Amino acid sequence: MPELVLWDIDHTLMATRGLGRELWAAAFEQVTGVGLREQASVTGSTERVILRETARLHGVTYDDELFARFTDALGAEHIRRTAELRERGHALPGAAAALAALEERGVRQSVVTGNVRTAAEVKLATFGLDAYLRLDDGACGEDGEGRPELLRLALHRAGVQAAEAVFLGDTPADVAGGHEAGVRVVAVATGKTPAAELEAAGAELVLDGLADTAQVLDALRV
Template sequence: MPELVLWDIDHTLMVTGGLGRELWAQAFAEVTGVEMREQAAVTGSTERVILRETARLHDVPYTDGLFEDFAQVLGLVHIRRAAELRERGHALPGAAVVLAALTEQGVPQSVVTGNVRAAAEVKLSVFGLDSYLRLENGAYAEDGEDRADLLRTALGRAGTSPGEAVFLGDTPADVAGARTAGIRVVAVATGRTSADDLAADVVLDNLSDTDRALAAIWA
């Protein structure tokens, strides 16, 4: 049994029903004064990288201060529109059951995500998933750009070695980051990448089969 289970959030535990991009565009416009015409590729990236590349697409100078302002506003936008998020998005089938089963087994859990922390907390709270997770031990967009570095940050906060942890994610970046960080990875094909293209040792179609998901995590 692992001593720590780490989760990606978007398309692994939940989906926003398309609202996520709207919230992002709203925060971008509020911070930069520029309406977002297009957004840089988001799959597997962190908000910091997405903001930098989206700013470049709009000829907006990027600075660390811009990201800090954006992170604060994006969190506030999620708070203001939490009810809409609850209506349009949903936790993915089986996610809450697997989280609850691991909690019952006494396994600590947290998140490693490209989201800024405030937005991540709203998403998880809206769908009732936050109570299973030790969010203070997670890693977020404020902590870096590289998935492997985020995983190492979360391990450090939890006081856990790579060999004692498991990471679940839905993108090739999740798989590659876990391997670089020396963490066993279980891929979940509930995002935009097919099971074949995830190329992980263990790939679940989804989390609906609780016994299979737990077996993959406990392997």
């Protein structure tokens, strides 16, 4: 088994079924005073990039101070609406079992996600996945612009070489980011990208989902 398994969160481990956009819109309006009319593409991106591009679409000046205030507001919205997240969202089938199986085998696990840290913590705790993940070994949306940068940071924090890690995600950006960072990628077709597109993007393996724990464990072996 690999020394370290890194997980994307949204559409890889869980789904928020539209609530995520609502929380994002609320935080955006709080910090800009502008109602959200259009959101930049979120697939495989980070909150920093999404905010910068969305601000541009609304004629709002972006800077690091705006991102810091947005990070706080978005985290607070997740905390405030945790009960609604639990009601509307869900962990994807097999996610908890896969995490538990890796934990039993002594494999370290963390996340590499575009989510800001507080939002990631709330999502994982809400669906009972946080106990298996060492977030300090991973990277979140505050930590960089794109997947390659976040993956390299996670490897550095965990003290693990790229060849000893596997990254699981659901988008071509996850696949490309993993390869740029030198990390093997197992893609899951549980998001908006079909399996054929993930294969075409170059994922070493593509799973339909996480429901078959034995299949997930086999896919992760390096």
